[in-house]
Amino acid sequence: MPAPDLTDSDVLARIRLLRSPGIGPVSYFQLLRRFGDAAAALEALPDLAARGGARYQPVPAHRVEAEIARLHGAGGQYLFHDSPAYPRLLAALETPPPVLTWRGDLALLGQGAVALVGARNASAGACRLARDYAAALAARGYAVVSGLARGIDAAAHRGALAAMECGGGTIGVIASGIDVTYPPEHAELQEAVAQRGLLLAEMPPGTEPLARHFPFRNRIIAGLAAGTVVVEAAPRSGSLITARLAAEAGREVMAVPGSPLDSRSRGCNDLIRDGAILVQSADNITELLERFDGPQRLKLREPVWTGMEMEDSSFTPLAVPDEGQVEITHLLSAAPVATDELIRQSGASAGAVQMALIELELAGRLIRHAGGRVSLVQV
Template sequence: MQEISVQTAWLTLLRAPGLGSKGVRALLALADGDVCRALERARCDGRALGLAPRTRDGLRRPDSARLEADAEWLARPHQRLLCCTDADFPPQLERMPDPPAALFVVGNADLLLRPQLAVVGARHAGPVGRRHAHDFAAALAQRGLVITSGLAEGIDAAAHRAALEVGGGTVAVVGTGPDLVYPRCHAALREAIAEQGAIVSEFSPGVKARPGHFPRRNRIIAGLALGTLVVEAGLRSGSLITARLAAECGREVYALPGSIHNPLARGCHRLIRDGARLVEDVEEICASLVPLARAQGADLAARLREEVPVGPEEPVAALQRDPVYADLLEALGHDPVTLDTLRERSGLSPPALSSMLLRLELDGVLVSQSGGRYQRVS
């Protein structure tokens, strides 16, 4: 059998009809995480493995034109395929039901390792709901949280725009291929997010929007974030699906109350009755998320660097005594510096660097600025 590259093997598995994330991960498990071996096993033993005929055919005779187009898309700057076998694949996704096997990313993939809050709600939100989404997202982005949403009209768009306006990070998880604009009215917004944040999709380039794609998108939004804030939602809103999925992942669910006369408040009121946290100001969210964000950063750093997490006593002093953190602080200097420059100076891998910067930011040692720059506080 002709040898193929790791990238081609991944693209072939992701394009195979009927395989899906569960199927890809099951094949990887049989091959000890080796994607080329997984593809070869599926091609040789597909029937014994219970693969459907159309899946076996798609693996043996993939559409070469589509694979070439996928490879060309990935060859462009700031576009990549983030696989579950990569060191910087978001670890929080592994703690959710049916995690994706890979994600297509446009923009800054490092944002997926930072603590995120999902802000979701009605597409046809009223002016008050959009203002609430804007104000909450802006304030939380200024506090260092990445704002994650689905690039839909209404609440999603208001949250993304707010994060961009204050120079914060934002992640848009979409229900199409990563190269498509949906809805079309968000072409400019999508471009801005790709420049300052990240566009994320489980679907291969060129895949158009379908109704079944959006619940799958919603599960990734819920899985990436430490918590989900629902601003306005009707009783049949897809945002309630995101909130339910977040709860199933063990994540926090927040809901803004509204007028009893507003149909778009009823979904939030149902969530509150079902146990979601009623929130009225930003500090209520910060109070519950900052400890979770600190734990996420410590867990990621420990996993990547095989270090003992810093204890709760004197966290800043303990971090500064750690020789690796001390080297990073020296690399920071005292002037604003970009993430790329820090990588060059420190020699740290992107996931390790992101987790360490998060710890330092949460403990008040540094601040993140617009343009992806960092600066020491003192």
């Protein structure tokens, strides 16, 4: 649906809702859908938590006002999920970020994009290859997306920055707040991306990067791009997480082969063995991207239902009466279970089960897991 014209009070309510305890992307979208706007959802949170068995207070308004002031002081702005500038491919994810913060050229989100990722302790040859690929892609008008980490990421950003006068550019997605640099030695590079390209963050300003933040960053990198290229990666690296997230989203996954004697090449070689497309030049990459039209063409892993699928894709208030509280606690345990299984076993509607889960989550009694699974908190 068209994005609403947001007032300052709308922005404050949306950020308060997202920053309140127990609210993540899944809960945020479900609450907007149920109550129509963030202000009404905020007002309902204490009652919902009480139904789950706990007292609850949303995050105080003054804390969010301080966050907004800090973001604007750093030269950043918010980008909401229903803005016309919100990238189409990112919005197609099952759990897109409800809000991003940004600095730079937002028009880059409207260009074709390719993610270029790899090892932090990359070899000199792989860094040069990533830099050359990124420069060639930017020269052809692509936005090169990466994570501003050491190694391959940094080389990709530098290569794209060097060639962006030809019409392309680079997008850096970070796991910290937009006003925090990590690693510290990339302060100059991060500022160059913010000044000449586009810098994006999902975490609130002032947030230091923690290990649990990086998978969220990786899903944005994969979600922004029609294809992800892995240049060099060890087994179980973050780059492989990005590749598999891209595959789950139905995007092209490409990998550069390497020597089996180098552990930094094992991740790429494993990806190719599992179905990723072998690439050895920028021409190979652009050939695949030019054919990309959205449908999933390879499956490194089956897509999973995350609980975001509702009766339709809009975020208007539900046009059905409140069905009252649905009791599903007896169906839950410490072992994660899929939300659609709860819907089947309870016999209730999807919306009613989702609201019951939100009540438990707000009460601190529920944990959400990958793949749309949930479990009770162990006492």
